Every structure is written in structure tokens, then in C-alpha cells.
Amino acid sequence: MSTMNTMANALSGWGLWIALIGASLGTYFCRAIGVLLSNSINQDSEIFRWLAAVTYAMVAALTIRLIIMPLGLMATVPIWIRILICVLAIGVMVSKPIKRLVPALLTGTLLMVGYGVIR
Amino acid sequence: MSSADQPYIDPSEIALEESAAQRFKSPNDAFWTGIRDAAGAPAMVLFAGMVGFGAMGKTNGFDVWFTTFTSFFMFALPGQVVLLEMAITGSSVVAIALAVTLTSTRFITMTVTLFPQFHQKDRNRSLYASVHLLAMTAWAISMREFHAIETKHRLAYFVGLGLLCWLISIPGTVLGFYLAGMVPPAVTLGLVFINPLFFLLTFTEVKPWINRIALMLGCIFGPIFFIVDRDTSLLTSGLVAGTIAYFIDRKILRKKPGVIG
Numbered sequence: 001m002s003t004m005n006t007m008a009n010a011l012s013g014w015g016l017w018i019a020l021i022g023a024s025l026g027t028y029f030c031r032a033i034g035v036l037l038s039n040s041i042n043q044d045s046e047i048f049r050w051l052a053a054v055t056y057a058m059v060a061a062l063t064i065r066l067i068i069m070p071l072g073l074m075a076t077v078p079i080w081i082r083i084l085i086c087v088l089a090i091g092v093m094v095s096k097p098i099k100r101l102v103p104a105l106l107t108g109t110l111l112m113v114g115y116g117v118i119r
Numbered sequence: 120m121s122s123a124d125q126p127y128i129d130p131s132e133i134a135l136e137e138s139a140a141q142r143f144k145s146p147n148d149a150f151w152t153g154i155r156d157a158a159g160a161p162a163m164v165l166f167a168g169m170v171g172f173g174a175m176g177k178t179n180g181f182d183v184w185f186t187t188f189t190s191f192f193m194f195a196l197p198g199q200v201v202l203l204e205m206a207i208t209g210s211s212v213v214a215i216a217l218a219v220t221l222t223s224t225r226f227i228t229m230t231v232t233l234f235p236q237f238h239q240k241d242r243n244r245s246l247y248a249s250v251h252l253l254a255m256t257a258w259a260i261s262m263r264e265f266h267a268i269e270t271k272h273r274l275a276y277f278v279g280l281g282l283l284c285w286l287i288s289i290p291g292t293v294l295g296f297y298l299a300g301m302v303p304p305a306v307t308l309g310l311v312f313i314n315p316l317f318f319l320l321t322f323t324e325v326k327p328w329i330n331r332i333a334l335m336l337g338c339i340f341g342p343i344f345f346i347v348d349r350d351t352s353l354l355t356s357g358l359v360a361g362t363i364a365y366f367i368d369r370k371i372l373r374k375k376p377g378v379i380g
Binding site: 011015016017018019020022023024025026027028029030031032033034035037038039046048049050051052053054055056057058059060061062063064065066067068069070071072073074077082085086089090093094101102104105108109110112113114115116117 | 163164167178179181185188189192193194195197198200201202204205206207208209210212213215216217218219220221222223224225226227228229230231233234235242246247250251253303304305306307308309310311312313314315316317318319320321322323325329330332333334335336337338340341342344345352353354356357358359360361362364365368369
């Protein structure tokens with residue numbers, strides 16, 4: 001399996017745990033700042049609109065990277081299969097006026113399992 | 120969670136005062152109703168996401184403690200996935216902490232919209248503990264239900280809701296980690312695919328155009344910046360795409376009546 005190769009240049013040992021502490025503190029910091037600001041801040045202010053846009057763009061960049069340029073096991077699936085399954089799952093999601101997250105998630109996941117079985 | 124975010128809700132729709140009838144007899148009653156409300160589809164989706172995260176940790180060579188502590192202490196799927204991805208590619212600790220913190224900035228806006236709806240007597244320092252339970256799932260349900268709950272019972276309801284979501288993420292992560300090691304590769308493939316798919320699907324529920332544009336630009340800039348420099352690609356693509364979306368919104372969209380989401 002190629003996973004061991006990808007781990008060769010990865011963070012490991014103490015560095016990894018320090019990264020986790022940093023990530024946890026950063027995440028809690030955002031929650032705590034929210035509590036602090038919830039008394040005074042206007043959520044329609046410009047800085048919040050900009051921050052929200054940056055956040056959405058980051059999550060989108062991450063998601064598309066996980067689908068288009070994955071590491072490890074997912075990289076063994078041809079890219080067109082990955083994209084096709086995403087399109088089908090989104091099709092299920094938007095097929096009704098009331099959004100259907102669970103059926104869409106099941107469709108995509110089962111299709112991926114199905115591909116893994118027949119390949 | 121997730122994630123991925125829900126569309127913003129018009130602040131004018133938020134009922135601040137005692138608008139609801141007597142829905143709960145006691146804070147205890149509100150707490151358990153919160154738990155019951157979480158125990159359906161919301162917890163299922165979150166559980167599936169955490170199972171996917173556990174599987175991701177296993178297939179990328181992390182140990183079960185690191186993977187589980189990530190869910191316990193961060194409890195924010197997009198940030199957790201960023202942490203794993205950047206650790207795999209060998210980014211620096213500072214870059215990781217900064218990128219994860221930026222993906223968590225959505226909690227600021229979520230808290231600011233939700234917490235003013237609690238009763239005045241509940242708005243004390245204990246909220247700094249309760250806020251850890253805040254994630255996309257609990258936020259979305261609370262925003263929907265609060266107008267029908269008396270202000271004095273809202274905190275108990277929220278804590279019940281958030282607590283179940285948080286606690287369920289631990290067994291979900293552990294289960295995913297060990298499943299990925301035991302089940303056939305085909306099933307592991309499905310588990311690993313849950314998270315990107317979950318984020319992708321929630322994008323279809325984002326309403327404001329500024330955020331939709333940010334999502335689309337992020338999908339374009341993400342791979343480009345990844346090729347240029349993978350360590351900083353999330354930060355740079357987020358800042359560039361988000362800032363462009365913000366200015367498109369400010370200079371063009373806001374001048375057209377009826378376009379702003």
C-alpha cells in the first residue's frame with residue numbers, strides 16, 4: 001500500500017501532537033471569540049462578510065482537493081469515477097425541493113463501495 | 120461539521136424575547152428533548168462523517184489515539200480534515216495551526232448569531248464551556264427551534280443537543296478507525312469518501328451569493344495553488360478566492376436589487 005510512502009515526509013512524533021494542540025487551541029479560540037463578541041458585534045459588518053467568504057473558499061478548496069487530488073487509498077480510484085459519483089450524489093441531493101442529505105450521502109458512499117467491489 | 124456551513128439566517132427572524140408558549144416544564148425536560156431531537160438524522164450524518172474521519176486517519180497511517188483526540192478536542196470536521204491533510208504532506212506546525220484556525224472562523228459567526236438568544240441569566244462565563252459543543256449540526260437545529268422555545272429553556276435544550284453530537288463523535292471515530300482496518304478495501308473506500316462528499320453536498324444548501332461565488336472560486340483556485348505550493352495552498356486559495364468573492368459582492372451584486380442572498 002502506498003500509504004507508508006506518503007507518511008515518509010509527514011509530520012510525526014511530538015510535532016504531530018503539537019500541531020494537534022495548536023489546531024485545538026485555534027478552534028476553541030474562534031468559539032470563545034464568538035462568545036465574547038456575541039454581546040456587541042453586528043453580524044452584518046463588512047469584516048464578517050469577508051471572513052465568511054474566505055472560510056467558504058477554504059472549505060471548497062479542501063473539498064475539491066480531497067476529490068480531485070486525494071492521497072492514499074482514494075488515489076487508486078480513477079478520477080472520472082470519483083467525479084461521476086459526486087455528480088450523481090448531487091443529483092439525488094437537489095432532485096427534490098426539500099434537500100435530501102442522507103439519501104444523497106448514501107447514494108455516493110454505496111456507489112463508491114460498489115466500484116470497489118467490481119474493480 | 121461540519122462543516123461545511125449552513126446559510127445565514129436573517130437576524131430579523133430571530134425571536135429574542137419570550138415568544139414561545141410553555142413548551143417545556145423544566146430545564147431538565149428541555150435538555151432531554153434536545154438529546155432526542157439530535158438522535159435522528161443529524162446525529163446519523165455526524166456519526167457517518169466521524170466514521171469517515173476515523174477511516175481516513177487509519178488509511179493515512181495515524182494511530183487511534185491521535186485520530187480520536189482530534190475529534191474530542193477539535194470537534195470540527197473540516198478543521199480535522201485540514202489537520203490530517205497538512206500533517207500528511209509535512210506542513211509546519213505554525214502553518215497547520217493557522218489554516219485550521221481559519222477554517223474555524225465560521226464558529227465566530229455561528230456563536231454571534233446563536234448565543235444572544237439565550238436568557239440573560241444564562242449569559243455568563245459558563246458559556247465558554249458550552250460553546251465547545253457548538254458545531255454546524257447543533258447550530259442549524261437550534262436556529263430552527265429556538266423561536267418556539269422559551270428563552271429560559273434554550274440553553275438546556277442546546278446543551279442536550281450539542282452534548283449528544285459531541286459524545287457520538289468519539290465512538291464514530293474509533294469505529295471508523297478499526298473498521299478501515301478490518302473490512303474489505305471496497306468498504307474502506309466508501310468510508311474515506313464520506314467526508315468530501317458530505318462537504319460537497321452541504322455546499323448545495325448555501326444560499327447567499329457571496330458565499331456561493333466563494334465556493335466556486337475556491338474549487339478553481341484550490342487545485343491551482345496546490346500545484347504552486349501545497350503547504351500554503353489552503354490559506355492562499357481561501358484568501359484569494361474569498362477576497363475576490365467579497366469584492367464581486369460589494370462592487371457588483373449589492374448594486375443589483377434582489378440579487379443578494
